[in-house]
Amino acid sequence: MPESSGETETNERVTDSQGSLSTHKIVSLISQFADDHLTLVRYISTGLAVAGVIAIARSIKLVTTFQAASEIPARFIERNVSLRGKVHSVTERGLEVEHVPIYLPVISPILSKCKGGCTSLMLVHLVGVELTPQGRVWLQKNLAPAPTVWLKLISREDDMLHCLVSQSRQGSMWSYCLNEELLTLGLARTAPLVGVLPDSSLYWRLLKRLHRAEVKAERKGRGLWKQDSLWERASKVVMDNAVFRLMRRILKKTHD
Known part of the structure; x- marks a missing residue:
């Protein structure tokens, strides 16, 4: 005989209830494992975080030492x-x-x-x-x-x-x-x-x-x-003058 609508709904509720219990059981087991191995979970989380940061840093050359x-x-x-x-x-x-x-x-x-x-x-x-x-x-x-x-x-x-x-x-x-x-x-x-x-x-x-x-x-x-002062430039012009050089030679010979 075909099942009545009431029986069908009852079966679906039982199935949903069993599924919920299974999911709840899995979550409970995971939580229990995490509580029992809290230090290990922390190490794993830290390791994954460090690995992620290293991967990002390497990809953008953040901590790369350039040799050339x-x-x-x-x-x-x-x-x-x-x-x-x-x-x-x-x-x-x-x-x-x-x-x-x-x-x-x-x-x-x-x-x-x-x-x-x-x-x-x-x-x-x-x-x-x-x-x-x-x-x-x-x-x-x-x-x-x-x-x-x-x-x-x-x-x-x-x-x-x-x-x-x-x-x-x-x-x-x-x-x-x-x-x-x-x-x-x-x-x-x-x-x-x-x-x-x-x-x-x-x-x-x-x-x-x-x-x-x-x-x-x-x-x-x-x-x-840097430029020479006015006095330095004037002195240089006088020293380079041909007449002045001739007078110096004459005076030098006179003293000799």
């Missing part, structure tokens, strides 16, 4: 990202800088152990600046011993990075741009902006910024723009 200019992603150059570094020496080609990535308490030690802790220096050129010998001496004096600097990436050329280099002033929380400082002191002159498109807004911003610093040094007569 070629290792820096192109998007970092395009977006003019700033990197932290430590200056090791000042050479005729530029600054030799060790990249110092952002430090994360748990992740950074793990990654440094995986890489073995080896370091390599990157060659950095102060963009838009041609140093004088005095400017190189000034850098060697002010960038010792191994200060921390910020490198604003402008362009890349083979193994060299062209950057705006900034450093914190001693006893101050404010930083200053070494490119501008050298030009302002008359220890360098402006140079072509390598790797920057002339029709880009970045090109004109940099050009205006560096040119303004150079003009300031020229107006104040600093460094390579």
